[in-house]
Amino acid sequence: xxxxxxxxxxxxxxxxxxxxxxxxxxxxxxxxxxxxxxxxxxxxxxxxxxxxxxxxxxxxxxxxxxxxxxxxxxxxxxxxxxxxxxxxxxxxxxxxxxxxxxxxxxxxxxxxxxxxxxxxxxxxxxxxxxxxxxxxxxxxxxxxxxxxxxxxxxxxxxxxxxxxxxxxxxxxxxxxxxxxxxxxxxxxxxxxxxxxxxxxxxxxxxxxxxxxxxxxxxxxxxxxxxxxxxxxxxxxxxxxxxxxxxxxxxxxxxxxxxxxxxxxxxxxxxxxxxxxxxxxxxxxxxxxxxxxxxxxxxxxxxxxxxxxxxxxxxxxxxxxxxxxxxxxxxxxxxxxxxxxxxxxxxxxxxxxxxxxxxxxxxxxxxxxxxxxxxxxxxxxxxxxxxxxxxxxxxxxxxxxxxxxxxxxxxxxxxxxxxxxxxxxxxxxxxxxxxxxxxxxxxxxxxxxxxxxxxxxxxxxxxxxxxxxxxxxxx
Amino acid sequence: xxxxxxxxxxxxxxxxxxxxxxxxxxxxxxxxxxxxxxxxxxxxxxxxxxxxxxxxxxxxxxxxxxxxxxxxxxxxxxxxxxxxxxxxxxxxxxxxxxxxxxxxxxxxxxxxxxxxxxxxxxxxxxxxx
Numbered sequence: 001x002x003x004x005x006x007x008x009x010x011x012x013x014x015x016x017x018x019x020x021x022x023x024x025x026x027x028x029x030x031x032x033x034x035x036x037x038x039x040x041x042x043x044x045x046x047x048x049x050x051x052x053x054x055x056x057x058x059x060x061x062x063x064x065x066x067x068x069x070x071x072x073x074x075x076x077x078x079x080x081x082x083x084x085x086x087x088x089x090x091x092x093x094x095x096x097x098x099x100x101x102x103x104x105x106x107x108x109x110x111x112x113x114x115x116x117x118x119x120x121x122x123x124x125x126x127x128x129x130x131x132x133x134x135x136x137x138x139x140x141x142x143x144x145x146x147x148x149x150x151x152x153x154x155x156x157x158x159x160x161x162x163x164x165x166x167x168x169x170x171x172x173x174x175x176x177x178x179x180x181x182x183x184x185x186x187x188x189x190x191x192x193x194x195x196x197x198x199x200x201x202x203x204x205x206x207x208x209x210x211x212x213x214x215x216x217x218x219x220x221x222x223x224x225x226x227x228x229x230x231x232x233x234x235x236x237x238x239x240x241x242x243x244x245x246x247x248x249x250x251x252x253x254x255x256x257x258x259x260x261x262x263x264x265x266x267x268x269x270x271x272x273x274x275x276x277x278x279x280x281x282x283x284x285x286x287x288x289x290x291x292x293x294x295x296x297x298x299x300x301x302x303x304x305x306x307x308x309x310x311x312x313x314x315x316x317x318x319x320x321x322x323x324x325x326x327x328x329x330x331x332x333x334x335x336x337x338x339x340x341x342x343x344x345x346x347x348x349x350x351x352x353x354x355x356x357x358x359x360x361x362x363x364x365x366x367x368x369x370x371x372x373x374x375x376x377x378x379x380x381x382x383x384x385x386x387x388x389x390x391x392x393x394x395x396x397x398x399x400x401x402x403x404x405x406x407x408x409x410x411x412x413x414x415x416x417x418x419x420x421x422x423x424x425x426x427x428x429x430x431x432x433x434x435x436x437x438x439x440x441x442x443x444x445x446x447x448x449x450x451x452x453x454x455x456x457x458x459x460x461x462x463x464x465x466x467x468x469x470x471x472x473x474x
Numbered sequence: 475x476x477x478x479x480x481x482x483x484x485x486x487x488x489x490x491x492x493x494x495x496x497x498x499x500x501x502x503x504x505x506x507x508x509x510x511x512x513x514x515x516x517x518x519x520x521x522x523x524x525x526x527x528x529x530x531x532x533x534x535x536x537x538x539x540x541x542x543x544x545x546x547x548x549x550x551x552x553x554x555x556x557x558x559x560x561x562x563x564x565x566x567x568x569x570x571x572x573x574x575x576x577x578x579x580x581x582x583x584x585x586x587x588x589x590x591x592x593x594x595x596x597x598x599x600x601x602x603x
Binding site for chain 2: 254255258259262263265266267269270273275276298
């Protein structure tokens with residue numbers, strides 16, 4: 001073989017060798033790049049904690065590549081590959097564990113905070129509960145809570161005292177067990193809302209009679225079912241006693257005041273009638289003065305007794321359908337003499353027929369007597385008085401006015417005239433002076449009938465007193 | 475008619491009123507007997523047989539209603555006029571079931587009681603026949 005041929009073969013072999021070398025080098029560099037990439041990815045997933053399957057696969061495949069490259073024996077290969085897997089798996093588990101641990105810690109922290117918040121709230125509720133219980137314990141009223149079966153759930157000390165029982169005997173048991181007072185059945189019977197009952201108890205312990213007011217209300221759950229009842233008990237024994245005293249006082253005073261007046265009046269009448277024999281003119285005159293003043297006293301006492309009855313809430317009305325016209329007539333008739341004495345002209349004006357009203361006619365006469373009486377009192381001789389009655393169908397009431405041509409009432413006094421004991425400063429000296437309670441009694445009577453009363457007047461312009469009576473009794 | 479034969483029983487716990495009413499009835503010619511309480515009133519009705527009774531309602535121990543009740547047990551006919559202190563006294567109503575001949579109000583003039591008395595006596599006389 002020639003030397004050229006040898007050179008060609010060597011060059012070829014060297015070229016191939018170089019090519020192979022270059023090819024391997026590139027492969028190496030690529031692999032290096034891949035390895036570098038993988039390393040990066042590995043670092044990434046190690047530090048970021050995100051175990052992407054991608055990065056894991058990269059790491060595993062890279063390591064397996066290395067193993068394969070080293071051309072291990074079958075056994076070596078198996079062992080090394082197993083190692084890789086178990087290592088990677090462990091890594092993954094650790095990372096998972098770390099992450100879970102972190103999450104767990106966050107959760108635990110959150111839970112701890114919630115627990116603290118819950119505890120704080122609980123303590124606050126507990127404190128509120130204690131405050132409420134302290135209030136319930138100390139209120140003067142008794143509080144009894146029973147469940148739907150009538151068994152006592154709760155009873156405060158005041159209730160124990162009022163009912164004369166002790167809580168430990170009662171809680172959990174029906175209120176009626178061991179309790180002889182039958183009236184207490186009313187506490188649990190019936191499920192009427194907000195019912196107020198009066199219960200009379202004859203306490204076994206000290207044999208005193210007690211009157212309790214039980215104010216009960218039903219307890220409902222959110223579905224509207226009755227789950228129990230709460231009763232507030234107040235001791236109204238003293239109140240009842242006072243009420244009874246008031247009643248008997250008014251009755252007694254009434255009787256005690258009137259009795260002597262009757263005796264005096266009758267004695268004077270018998271003398272003045274000459275039933276006891278003849279009397280001189282002077283005797284007659286002075287006895288007449290005595291009797292006249294007695295009548296004044298009588299009126300005053302009647303007014304005062306009426307007032308005290310009204311104040312005590314003891315005035316009772318006997319309502320009956322009555323004709324207002326008849327009432328007006330009766331009133332005018334009674335005052336006729338007085339009207340004539342002052343030469344006054346009294347005019348009665350009634351428009352059409354008035355429907356009957358449900359009133360206590362004696363009391364309405366009392367009102368009219370007062371109003372017309374005042375008109376007579378404060379109107380100078382030869383004046384005019386008008387009594388009018390109209391049916392206001394729209395308002396369903398009858399309106400009655402008494403108008404006079406007297407001195408009138410100054411505007412600033414108008415709101416005060418119905419006050420007790422208020423008297424106008426100008427009074428005609430010859431007339432019987434009033435007590436100042438007539439108008440306040442009239443106002444009470446009218447208002448208790450469901451009507452209104454007022455005055456319209458100006459100084460020097462006479463006065464007009466108006467009151468209304470509703471058709472439907474008030 | 476000679477009033478002197480007619481016996482009027484006045485029952486009232488107040489001495490002054492008894493005196494005044496007796497004087498007045500006497501001036502009208504009637505024979506008057508008095509009682510100051512329910513117990514003696516019942517006794518007098520039994521013993522003296524009056525023609526008419528004026529009965530005060532407000533009396534201590536035994537009040538007018540109770541007295542009337544007891545009298546009616548043995549005497550259903552005798553006319554009884556109740557004496558009431560004040561117009562509108564509620565006790566007056568309680569007496570109605572025991573048959574009374576009328577109400578005399580202390581506040582009114584004695585003279586106003588006269589027709590009451592006379593009509594009560596007329597019923598009695600009627601029954602007697």
